[in-house]
Amino acid sequence: MDIGTFAIQLLNAVQYGLVLFLVASGLTLVFGILGVINLAHGVFYMLGAYLAWWLTVATGNFAVGILGAFAISFLVGMALESVFIRRLYGRDHLSQVLLSFGLILVVDELRQMLFGRDVQSVPLPEWLSGSLPLTDVLNYPVYRIVVSLFCLAIAVAIFLVIRRTRIGMVVRAGAENREMTRALGIPFDSVNRYVFAIGIALAALAGAVIAPISTVFPGMGDGMLILSFVVVVLGGIGSVPGAAIGALLIGLIDTFGKVFMPELAGILVYVLMAAVLIVRPTGILGKREV
């Protein structure tokens, strides 16, 4: 493999890993802070892509599509938390699995009623649809670089909010010890709703920004859900830095696996997960005891 192809694959791997991080960070935050395992996370990735397609086509403005998908999903997340999810706090995992499975069926059917079941593609505005020359013969699409930078900016923002703000402090305290946080009178429960809504909205945002590159189709959330779970298992539940490491690892392994071992690429991610389970069952950055 020459250096140009290698660079392209590396850029692809990082871009894939960053998008995966957006989805998985929402999942790991919701579990780490709310203690709820949300199987319906992937369906919002799919919904975000459909919302972006619908808004972009309706308004002719791609930015409206992305921001609208994020905003609508955030509001849906707020509503879902106050109606359904808050009843799951402290319930057993089995109930959480079943309720989120029911949510998947409902959201998926609503998507079918609103947007149909057709495969769609999102048109890019002109200024994003060009290519950058990498070497004399190889080009790299501008939009993929924009996606990487955008996701990187969001990732930095997530870290800053968690590490440097008061809200982040409450979130960290809640993840550390829920009962103690409540006992100290910290308004932790009202933060839950925002955390859930942001988690959902991040998944939808990832689906929206990926929509112009991949196709928009009904089952697109399922694969993403499984990969996000693998990311969370790799990184350690509730750990956002762990999710970043896990997502980039999967991006690299999947992309380069497809180049070097195309017939085994689909399995490599799970081999990696098995290896981490053998060495560190609670994930790379997970706490020793769960």
Added chain:
Amino acid sequence: MQPLSSRTHLALLAAVVAAAMLPALVPDYYVQFAAKVLILGTLAMALNLAVGFGGLVSLCHAAFFGLAGYALVLLAPEYDAPSLLLTLPLAVAIAAAAALVIGLLSLRTRGVYFIMVTLAFGEMLFFLFHDTPFGGGSDGLFLYVKPVLSVGETILVDLDNPVTFYLAALAAAAGTWWLIRHLLSTPFGDALTAARDNERRALALGIPVIRVRLIAFVLSAALAGLAGYLSAAQFGFVAPQMLGWHLSATALVMVVLGGTRRVAGPLAGALVVTGLEEGLKYFIDDWKLVYGLIIIALVLVAPGGLQDLARLAGLGRRAGTPALNLKEANNVG
């Protein structure tokens, strides 16, 4: 659990004999439907050995179900009837072997990790069949001739006959019930439920928790494989969806609806869920919306399943008993 009494055995025998009369009483469509319920009930009872009695919420049992189904179709000769005696043990063994590997890795984790890891490994098998051509890819494979059990030239059991097939499914469900129920009355069953209720205490008592759970997980997968084998034989068709986690989740709905602390509960859950699905599909176009809302309502209103629903309807024996009470564990299944 109490050991199986001769009264329980008589009750089981009576139930099986009564159920065996069904083909004489109703049209073919209902016999087929009943066979489907028995097969999914077998899957759900098998799953509940892990979920309800082992405390292991597995999201990969559909993979074992589908694996055994694929095993039957791939092992079958193209134009001749596959031998039941040869293909069934092999299909079940393949499901059990997969469960041994997945179990060894997944049981290093617990709780929510276990759910995520089993989900991931199950989907790995789904994508293996979905993306590679050897299992027919996303289109699946057809089984042209149904399995038979023959001695020499005489065919004793031909699964192509709907009534024979129904009786085979009935035998599988009854056998699964008996096996799980018997297992739970042995010291092994006590060790399994003890590890579920308090892992630390079980470890302190010297119970090899991981090994006990692994055995239960593999056995539960083998029984799920039995159900998958029969399902492939019933429809003469396998597709990757058979291994997908949506089926695992549907089986979990059956388990919760039927009650996790009863061996036969999931069978009742399978009847309700399958009937509900057929009914909704028939009457409503957007049936999944209603189906999803019913599942959500079930979790929020009646987490104990049918027992809670009966209590809500005023039919309960004991008002206000929490459905997932530990005392239930001692009840006769």
